[in-house]
Amino acid sequence: MGRKLLLEHINVPGINTFDVYRQKGGYRAVEKALKMTPDEVVEEVKKSGLRGRGGAGFPTGMKWSFLAKPEGVARYLVCNADESEPGTFKDRFLMTHIPHALIEGMIVSSFALGAKTSYIYVRGEMMPQIRILERAIAEAKNAGFLGKNILGSGYDLELYVQPGGGAYICGEETALLESLEGKRGNPRIKPPFPAIAGLYGCPTVVNNVESIAATVPIINDGGDEYAKIGIGRSTGTKLISASGNLVKPGVYEIELGLSVEEFLYSDEYCGGIANGKRLKATVAGGSSVPVLPANLSLKLANGEPRLMSYESLSEGGFATGTMMGSGGFIAFDEDQCIVRNTWNFSRFYHHESCGQCSPCREGTGWMEKVLHRLEYGHGKMSDIDLLVDVSKKIEGNTICPLGDAAAWPVASAIRHFRDEFEWHVKEPVKALETNYGLANYAEPIKKVEVTS
Amino acid sequence: MLKVEQQQPVEFSPALIQKFDEITGRYPEGKQKSALLPILHEVQAEFGWLSVPAMDKVALYLDIQDIEVYEVASFYSMYFLKPQGKYVLEVCRTGPCCLVGAEKLMTHIESSLGVKENEVTPDGLFSWRGVECLAACGFGPVLQIGPEYTFYENLNAEKVDELIADLRKK
Numbered sequence: 001m002g003r004k005l006l007l008e009h010i011n012v013p014g015i016n017t018f019d020v021y022r023q024k025g026g027y028r029a030v031e032k033a034l035k036m037t038p039d040e041v042v043e044e045v046k047k048s049g050l051r052g053r054g055g056a057g058f059p060t061g062m063k064w065s066f067l068a069k070p071e072g073v074a075r076y077l078v079c080n081a082d083e084s085e086p087g088t089f090k091d092r093f094l095m096t097h098i099p100h101a102l103i104e105g106m107i108v109s110s111f112a113l114g115a116k117t118s119y120i121y122v123r124g125e126m127m128p129q130i131r132i133l134e135r136a137i138a139e140a141k142n143a144g145f146l147g148k149n150i151l152g153s154g155y156d157l158e159l160y161v162q163p164g165g166g167a168y169i170c171g172e173e174t175a176l177l178e179s180l181e182g183k184r185g186n187p188r189i190k191p192p193f194p195a196i197a198g199l200y201g202c203p204t205v206v207n208n209v210e211s212i213a214a215t216v217p218i219i220n221d222g223g224d225e226y227a228k229i230g231i232g233r234s235t236g237t238k239l240i241s242a243s244g245n246l247v248k249p250g251v252y253e254i255e256l257g258l259s260v261e262e263f264l265y266s267d268e269y270c271g272g273i274a275n276g277k278r279l280k281a282t283v284a285g286g287s288s289v290p291v292l293p294a295n296l297s298l299k300l301a302n303g304e305p306r307l308m309s310y311e312s313l314s315e316g317g318f319a320t321g322t323m324m325g326s327g328g329f330i331a332f333d334e335d336q337c338i339v340r341n342t343w344n345f346s347r348f349y350h351h352e353s354c355g356q357c358s359p360c361r362e363g364t365g366w367m368e369k370v371l372h373r374l375e376y377g378h379g380k381m382s383d384i385d386l387l388v389d390v391s392k393k394i395e396g397n398t399i400c401p402l403g404d405a406a407a408w409p410v411a412s413a414i415r416h417f418r419d420e421f422e423w424h425v426k427e428p429v430k431a432l433e434t435n436y437g438l439a440n441y442a443e444p445i446k447k448v449e450v451t452s
Numbered sequence: 453m454l455k456v457e458q459q460q461p462v463e464f465s466p467a468l469i470q471k472f473d474e475i476t477g478r479y480p481e482g483k484q485k486s487a488l489l490p491i492l493h494e495v496q497a498e499f500g501w502l503s504v505p506a507m508d509k510v511a512l513y514l515d516i517q518d519i520e521v522y523e524v525a526s527f528y529s530m531y532f533l534k535p536q537g538k539y540v541l542e543v544c545r546t547g548p549c550c551l552v553g554a555e556k557l558m559t560h561i562e563s564s565l566g567v568k569e570n571e572v573t574p575d576g577l578f579s580w581r582g583v584e585c586l587a588a589c590g591f592g593p594v595l596q597i598g599p600e601y602t603f604y605e606n607l608n609a610e611k612v613d614e615l616i617a618d619l620r621k622k
């Protein structure tokens with residue numbers, strides 16, 4: 001059994017309430033942190049090696065140390081609970097079942113950063129989770145963990161939940177800040193970075209739900225202890241959202257460094273591919289990261305096992321690797337059509353582009369259109385290279401990374417599944433009725449034994 | 453396009469205004485525009501959609517320009533700028549849910565309700581639409597129904613028909 005730091009008490013009845021959470025050792029991290037100096041708290045987070053769980057994997061402690069601290073200017077912590085990356089549903093899960101883990105982490109993190117007002121920006125569709133968080137905040141406040149002079153420490157903190165309006169782009173941190181200011185979610189040009197000029201032009205840190213919740217075990221056990229878990233620069237545990245054609249889809253907490261094979265096939269985690277089918281492909285880190293055929297999902301190009309870590313998932317660069325991203329692990333069985341899924345993802349990015357930069361606004365539209373005609377039997381052979389060309393023209397040429405996120409899935413699908421795209425052109429009628437199948441994308445994969 | 457007779461003047465009840473006041477209190481002095489998104493959710497929950505007179509009233513309340521409200525209301529996918537069915541079934545149409553049958557489910561909803569995407573049933577009770585990933589991909593197919601955004605997971609044709617029947621009886 002891997003160690004659980006965030007989901008340890010997930011099955012305890014009533015763990016969503018303050019009392020039960022407290023009985024299980026909750027809010028000890030607040031008590032401990034308030035006896036430390038803010039800088040000492042930052043130091044522990046630095047030592048932990050925690051990397052941002054929202055997608056980019058930037059070291060959290062380092063991000064915190066960049067925060068500007070001019071005299072007399074407010075500083076803000078904003079939690080990114082926009083969670084809209086297809087394949088990712090861990091934050092919703094955590095907020096639904098253990099809301100106090102986030103509230104406790106918000107108090108610890110706000111104290112470390114010297115924020116006196118903090119916001120949790122939750123995507124508007126998560127209205128039930130917004131209610132859950134508001135209740136949790138009221139409970140924590142009642143118990144003296146929020147508001148004025150928390151536990152007699154002299155530290156004041158107000159915590160508010162802000163709903164979004166339904167827009168993937170508001171997960172991008174500067175778009176999120178625009179949205180929190182009551183505007184359209186158009187990403188800002190950086191620099192200045194939020195650490196210098198963020199919410200209302202004040203120094204601001206934006207962190208993912210899971211990153212903030214992870215500060216609780218880090219403060220409780222110490223950064224060094226946290227850093228002992230995991231592998232190399234991928235320290236600690238990570239919540240993985242597993243979806244697609246799996247026996248047991250769901251949210252799993254893993255120790256970073258677990259093998260992809262064990263994660264996919266062992267009964268402790270996903271339990272293998274549903275309906276006795278075989279694995280065709282995976283998207284390891286949410287829809288934005290490159291798709292990999294089954295063989296490269298499980299093994300590196302040199303034949304060694306691929307691990308669930310930032311380094312191992314990206315091993316081989318874009319030629320043979322992918323990325324950890326937000327930890328949204330999507331499994332495709334042998335009956336799934338790569339062209340159709342790529343079209344579906346392109347439609348998503350086209351729909352979600354904020355429209356500020358022409359390469360993204362126009363390019364995502366073109367990719368959707370061309371993929372649609374390939375999927376529906378009107379494609380030409382030249383469309384395949386056209387897609388590669390369009391994706392290259394978007395990549396790196398936009399204000400925010402949504403452009404890249406739209407380009408990578410298309411480029412990687414063609415890189416690894418080109419014969420399937422060509423088959424759609426050669427056999428348009430057949431492609432509508434059936435699918436290309438497993439081809440040479442998978443090796444015979446056996447079910448692995450549980451290792452614990 | 454919006455019909456003129458739908459653009460009736462609206463009144464905000466004292467209870468609603470009180471909610472606005474509470475929301476506006478969450479932000480620093482002078483930053484009340486931050487309340488715009490949450491307030492629009494409240495207005496939509498009350499009236500079912502955002503009419504121009506309602507948006508203008510919000511602008512007046514927040515002391516911002518009308519256009520600042522329109523541009524926000526039209527940017528975000530949750531705000532309705534036209535009247536909808538009493539229950540809007542919003543089905544996730546994104547990749548992971550499609551791997552487990554979301555497309556078939558949408559076809560089924562279309563035939564069960566007898567209306568196309570974004571159309572309202574003649575009794576005014578239902579409309580439906582595909583929406584993008586709802587962060588529940590491991591429990592797909594999923595749909596949500598506002599204004600409380602109640603969630604229904606692991607759906608199939610029978611479960612959706614039951615849901616529709618239950619809502620009809622309400």
Ligand SMILES: Cc1cc2nc3c(=O)[nH]c(=O)nc-3n(C[C@H](O)[C@H](O)[C@H](O)COP(=O)(O)O)c2cc1C
Pocket residue numbers: 051052053054055056057058060063080081082083084085168169170171172173174206207208209211212400401402405
């Ligand atoms: C298009 C786009 C969407 C994003 N969506 C999210 C999101 O839903 N949640 C999230 O935490 N980060 C998201 N991010 C990453 C954020 O910009 C930011 O890096 C992150 O919130 C920082 O938190 P972390 O350092 O704790 O990971 C997104 C980025 C982009 C470009």
Ligand code: SF4
Pocket residue numbers: 169186187352353354355356357358360361398399400401402403
């Ligand atoms: S890359 Fe796309 S989403 Fe990002 S700012 Fe440009 S147009 Fe908007």
Ligand code: FES
Pocket residue numbers: 086087088544545546547548549550584585586587588589590592594
């Ligand atoms: S793809 Fe449907 S909830 Fe994520």
